[in-house]
Amino acid sequence: MKISARNILEGTVSDIRKGQIMAVIKLILPSGTAISSIITNESAERLGLKSGVKAYAIIKASSVIMGKEVASINISARNIIKGTVQKVKEGMIMAEIVLDIGGGNTITSTISDDSVKRMELKVGDEAYAIVKATSVMLGVS
């Protein structure tokens, strides 16, 4: 399977909470970072997800917001992942940022070029990848 999503992070399911339609699933990466995903109960069952199962968090770069000096207590997004800016590639309208989040993993984000300039994002900066749990798909192999 090859998919265009820039962020495919392998981890282990550590928690599943199910509602009537939606389920919140937590994945722990080898580095200890937790990633939350909201999918339907039906998909969780179809994939056979349960605690201890290996799974991938799949995140499209356009779903990732970049932050600086972010406190998780202040923002609703379930995923606020600290890292170091590894690459900044600017275009005319859009730009691409690669964040090293440790444990050999990176998170790529496409944001507007104006935001890169406004935030003065540059290689070496401490920054955060902010991702709403509804933007995280899960995959199994």
Place this chain on the structure above:
Amino acid sequence: MKISARNILEGTVSDIRKGQIMAVIKLILPSGTAISSIITNESAERLGLKSGVKAYAIIKASSVIMGKEVASINISARNIIKGTVQKVKEGMIMAEIVLDIGGGNTITSTISDDSVKRMELKVGDEAYAIVKATSVMLGVS
């Protein structure tokens, strides 16, 4: 009504399942392809959605991931739609892919240019449009 979303697919509602807040709605395109959407119960009622009603699935190109050799059993996204790459337009940061999904319909996706290169996506390739149900809006006329 004119909207910027590149993908507006007409179909017929075939199934609605409601939770407390959210509802999963299935639409069948004339080609037989099913599209799932997650919207609020309130919106489903406001639009008068029920089995047999004509509706449109509205999907922003940036919400569409492209895949190759994808098995739906392996990924949580409810919408994994097979097609043939009809057009690849590359930019500096972003690229645009048009996928012919049959029945006269296409799905347009904006992905990063790096992904186009990594996946070696080209006209004529068999590929899949992958869309999370939470990224699908519904419209009625």
Place this chain on the structure above:
Amino acid sequence: MKISARNILEGTVSDIRKGQIMAVIKLILPSGTAISSIITNESAERLGLKSGVKAYAIIKASSVIMGKEVASINISARNIIKGTVQKVKEGMIMAEIVLDIGGGNTITSTISDDSVKRMELKVGDEAYAIVKATSVMLGVS
């Protein structure tokens, strides 16, 4: 806190409805415009959200669809916000639109350049920013 999301709109929480997993939260901007957000109950509690609390609606530009002649009765998105096009910046694949929504607020959207041409979007046009509630994060300071 600095974040890349182009749209950070300050308002006051006016309504919270909770399900088992997800909650719908309504924010009223000083101009009277309402913004709906769907987040998890857990995040709503973590942020201390309740009626009367000041909060920010945070919306990534790529989550905003642009519309013209849109009737809210016809589309599932909870947020359909009327405004006047203030700026159109075209790129090769993507374009950026700034919509003045009154009360000193703007909403920025990144859409494909093809959509700008197809919709003939230009400065001064009456247009709508369309945002699915699941794409709206909330923040508090």
